Every structure is written in structure tokens, then in C-alpha cells.
Amino acid sequence: MIVPPTPPSPDQEPDSAAALPGAGVPDAFDRLWTPHRLAYIQGEGKPTGPGANDGCPFCVAPTLSDEEALIVARGELVYAILNLYPYNTGHVLICPYRHLADYTDLEPAESMEFGHFTALAIRALRTASGPHGFNVGMNLGTVAGAGIAAHLHQHVVPRWGGDTNFMPVVGRTRVLPQLLADTRKLVADAWPAR
Numbered sequence: 384m385i386v387p388p389t390p391p392s393p394d395q396e397p398d399s400a401a402a403l404p405g406a407g408v409p410d411a412f413d414r415l416w417t418p419h420r421l422a423y424i425q426g427e428g429k430p431t432g433p434g435a436n437d438g439c440p441f442c443v444a445p446t447l448s449d450e451e452a453l454i455v456a457r458g459e460l461v462y463a464i465l466n467l468y469p470y471n472t473g474h475v476l477i478c479p480y481r482h483l484a485d486y487t488d489l490e491p492a493e494s495m496e497f498g499h500f501t502a503l504a505i506r507a508l509r510t511a512s513g514p515h516g517f518n519v520g521m522n523l524g525t526v527a528g529a530g531i532a533a534h535l536h537q538h539v540v541p542r543w544g545g546d547t548n549f550m551p552v553v554g555r556t557r558v559l560p561q562l563l564a565d566t567r568k569l570v571a572d573a574w575p576a577r
Contacts, residue, residue, distance in 0.1 A: 441478045441534040453567045456503065456574045460496045463504050465567050470540050473512055473566055475504045477537040484533050485523060497537065503575050504539040510573035514541030
């Protein structure tokens with residue numbers, strides 16, 4: 384049972400240790416603070432509905448500057464953008480400009496550029512950071528794990544030997560050693576000419 388601390392009397396200075404029993408007392412745990420993840424956990428920036436005008440971040444991003452939106456490269460029908468909540472450093476998403484949910488709804492020209500941008504993302508990431516492998520794929524529908532199911536996007540996640548450790552498995556935390564703006568610049572600079 385948690386017992387709330389007794390408030391200090393008006394003539395007494397509050398003692399932080401007394402105000403929060405256990406706070407500041409050493410224990411066996413290290414802390415890795417990731418407050419930027421709270422926005423994702425709370426659903427900030429997620430669409431309010433399935434339509435393009437319902438706050439879809441993949442419809443909003445192309446209207447912003449590349450730096451502001453974390454866009455790596457723009458094509459005619461699709462674009463590449465860094466994942467704001469990456470699985471790993473350099474996690475790129477390939478998105479069509481057109482707001483659609485299903486891969487089968489892509490027009491043939493969109494499918495071609497979508498595939499081509501996936502290959503370009505892999506090449507750029509190899510140049511920028513030399514990963515040992517990649518996870519490439521998409522989640523179609525909320526039940527399949529799509530965080531934003533209303534707008535199709537494909538994940539290109541660079542992987543390195545030994546990059547899976549206890550943090551994501553036990554600590555449910557990802558350790559990202561680079562700021563997203565710095566990663567965007569590296570990948571954009573390495574993006575191959577089409």
C-alpha cells in the first residue's frame with residue numbers, strides 16, 4: 384500500500400526526500416530517459432480519422448521543408464522520410480503522396496517509384512552508415528501493426544550485427560545514438576541520383 388507523505392507544516396521547509404519517499408534513494412537500476420517517446424505513446428500527431436484532411440502526418444509532411452519534415456528525398460509520386468519514432472537509427476519510410484491505405488491501390492507508376500525509392504533508400508543507408516542488413520516491409524491495417532493505417536508506407540530499417548540487445552526486449556526502450564536532423568542530412572546527402 385502506498386502511503387502519501389505527511390505534508391510539511393507551514394513553518395517547515397519541504398524536504399524532497401520526505402515529499403517523495405524513495406525518490407533519490409539508490410537502487411539497482413540505471414535510468415535512460417526518453418521523454419520524446421511520450422508523444423508517440425499518447426498518440427500525438429496521429430490522424431483523427433481515415434481521410435487525408437484528418438491530420439494525416441504523411442499528407443502534411445510534403446507541405447513542409449525537407450528539414451522540418453525530415454524528408455530525405457522527393458520523387459514524382461512518392462517520397463522518403465525518416466520515421467519520427469524509429470526502430471533503429473536511419474529508419475526510413477517510403478510514402479506515396481496520394482492518401483491511400485492499401486498497397487493494391489497504387490497505380491502502376493506509383494508501384495514502380497515506390498519500389499525504386501525502396502532500393503534507393505537501401506543504397507543511401509549503405510553509403511551513409513554501412514549497415515549489415517535491413518528489415519524492409521509494411522503493415523497493412525491496424526491489426527497488422529500499422530500505426531498510421533490510413534496512409535500506406537513502407538519501412539526500411541537498417542540493422543547491424545549486435546544491434547538487438549536487452550533494451551528493446553526487456554526495457555522496452557530503443558537507444559538511438561544520433562539526432563534525427565543529423566540522420567536526415569547524412570541519408571539525404573547519400574541519396575543516389577535517379
